[in-house]
Amino acid sequence: MSRHSKNAKAFLKDAKYSEWHDATFWAVREKRDNMAHGLPEWEQLRQKASQIKLHTLSHLDEYLEQFSAAAEKNGAIVHWAADAAQFNEIVFGILSEHGVKMIVKSKSMLTEECGMNPYLEGKGIEVVETDLGERIIQLLGQAPSHIVMPAVHLTPDQVGELFEREGISSEIGNHDPTYLTYRARLSLRNEFLTADAGMTGANFGIAATGDIVVCTNEGNADMSTSCPRLHIAALGLEKVIPDYDCLAVFQRLLCRSATGQPTTTYTSHFRKARPGAAPMHIILVDNGRSEWLGNPEHWQTLKCIRCGSCMNTCPVYRRSGGYSYSYFIPGPVGVNLGMLRDPRAHSGNVSACTLCLSCQSVCPVKVNLGEQIYKWRQMLPVWNAEPAGKKILCKGMSMVYNHPLLYKAATGVVKKPFHSLKTDSDE
């Protein structure tokens, strides 16, 4: 039994909770549907978004150079991090240079991926998450259970008791979400005013202008960068898109897909540091992405704009929760990203799929998630083989990967039966 199956079994023991979990995410899926059905051009937008991504990813070298040149022209300092370790070192280097003791940061799955918070904390730097959900799980010492709604697995009582323990709320037993949100606001306000640096992720980097674009509902990315004297922005290579015309397409899709709102409350463009502040630092992070781009069967996973809607719709995610998966990003896209990261460590996740393909019918950029999971499954004998055989098979596979014709021959057998499942991918 895979780790996911065991965890899912445990998750389902609490029938009331698992029903609530299922219904909660299905409600988000329904909100997304209302938005999609409200825009007659929805399918056209998805088609364009998918094509823009295919174009951008297959010209990523050019767009990255254009982006970094534009950002440097704006006065930003651009860093290139090959992997997580280098990323963490770069961040620490910048913070040390500015004598930073405490940073406020907005939500970023990239810093999670790189293990930045524990690394910085080990170096004596205090990191304060400012997205409410992220702050809650940070105080609990947990990881996010969803990429957009990281603390959604918790009940108001759990959050209320946490805030009482932490001295954030004063009315013991008042676990009303409005009250708890207000208390968190008061506590975080102090952090915003006293932090030495603000860190943001990025939803998009704009090659034509060098803008970093961050979408939030709470305004915490803007609060994080309005008072501190230093702003560091971190983005994965695949976040760069050509220009504002393309951004309009993604902006319209992202929030409608993610939470079922027509837009996030804030769509903020950072081009220059604020007056009197230190230059803005932008860190472009590879950490596997450039290699994944060379994977003929799975490079399209890089189209993902991290909206989370494939999780919300997934019947397995809804009934097993974010913590059942072995990779830190759960759901259909997490299954695929985990396999790209380390197939031997995360092959158990590929069974967490019914092949219903609901994920790829909602994905705003048409990542062919279910088809890719199916393809990964065909490789299971490779990743699950006994140690001796495994080594040979792995070697064989890397040779096959690097030779597209061989690859086609090797997977040709499995392609046919799957064909009937094909929906609307672009290839």
Next chain:
Amino acid sequence: MSSKQDILGRIRAGIRERYEMPSLADLQATVFPDPLEAFITASLAAGSKVVEISPSSDINATVRELFPDAKVIASNLPEINIATINPDTVGSAQELNGTDVGIIRGSFGVAENGCFWIPQAMKEKAVCFISENLVILLPKTEIVNNMHEAYRRVNLGDYGYGTFISGPSKTADIAQTLVMGAQAARSVTVLLV
């Protein structure tokens, strides 16, 4: 620097086929018979208050009426004479904390989602977020249909920062319950002039 070259080299080695950029010219984006009306509907849905005022009326009196208890009012707009603090001249952004009402200008609104474009036009952009209540002066003639039209008009200005805002700061991070007033402004009032 070597990381940059290594990364770009790996990308070039991995790309097998270069895909064309699709034309966006044939995109049939939603337009509205009455963009202003659509903007107001979407603004209300996003949690904004909308007040239409005539060009001859006194904006200062309107703000006073809306926020009779406000003590600290922040603005650098020339037509505002009730401001007690100016985001251009404060010694630090932190001094804007405690602002009851911040008054700023929007360039244009977007009908499809009720957001408006705020290019940074003050030294400390903190005023846009740190104020408990935010008041936006927005010309009612400047409403575009959708984000495609909006992005053709976006201009960040000299400060190199700008943001689309729709309604107050909000969160649903605790049990999916929508709460207005997360980390930034707790109310947003659009004054359509």
